[in-house]
Amino acid sequence: MAKVIATINLKGGVGKTTITAAVAEFMGGLFGQRVLLIDLDSQINLTTMMIGEDLWVQLNNAGRTLADAFRDAVGGTAEFDIETAVQRGVSPVRQVSGVDLLPSSLDLIELQEEVAALHLRRGGGVGAMYILRDAIAPVLDCYDYVLIDCPPNVGPITRNGLAIADAYIMPTIPDVLSTYGIPQIQKMVAEFGATLGRRIVELGLVITKYKANSTVHRTIVRNLRRDPTIQNVLPTYLREANAISAAAEYRDYSTLRNRYGNQGQYEELESITRTILTEAESKL
Ligand SMILES: Nc1ncnc2c1ncn2[C@@H]1O[C@H](COP(=O)(O)OP(=O)(O)O)[C@@H](O)[C@H]1O
Ligand SMILES: [Mg+2]
Incomplete structure (x- = not known):
């Protein structure tokens, strides 16, 4: 069974997407893991890091992004095809294999409202939170890890991500504003897990954009x-x-x-990935 880890922080710009992309590429390129990346953020940053903007436009026009899975769910159609939506071997790093991507779309912004409305129409419950789970179910067994890049909010799209997550990591810049929301995230995830009837494990905080010469950071x-x-x-x-x-x-x-840098960055990301793998193996 694939282990599913969500990357979440309610703040933007704290390195969520960067960490998710790098950890996936290190898992695939260095640790031989088969990884599915799921980009849940309508900013599509993870998607463009992996496949570039030109291919994304094509896929978006062809109805081959995650937005189409959500559109089917709110519109009652069945046009989304997981087999053609998943992009195989996506990393632009030649050393990396085994990383696939379920691309995001700008359309998720408006679909978020529609999924929320569907949730209300169904009188609450968790049904509308399982759209993503049902969409990816046919391919889940192909992977060792699924990494989900969540948008910086607690809306229904994020909850669809958490609904399949075994665990989560929280990237954070060690400054006052970036760490402010950590208790809220922990509380929200714990409560949502309780609603689902299971625990979503807190794997840990990942310190990002660290400045060793900053007294505040230290x-x-x-x-x-x-x-x-x-x-x-x-x-x-x-x-x-x-x-x-x-x-x-x-x-x-x-x-x-070559991608991430040769002045300690490679070693940092290798170590972060190794720790996540070790933690996941022992806790999930
Ligand atoms: N360690 C780092 N050093 C320098 N820039 C970084 C670092 N981590 C992320 N960034 C940059 O900061 C910006 C925000 O990072 P991103 O991963 O997109 O954050 P988020 O997904 O949380 O919004 C991006 O331009 C990214 O390239
Ligand atoms: Mg991001």
């Missing part, structure tokens, strides 16, 4: 580590680096070092 990381309400702060931090922001560009890369 202090906040220290406090997070001592905080008894936080299950786990991953021991390796992803430091702020130009190479990491440049990695968002869709172009040919020969290796993971």
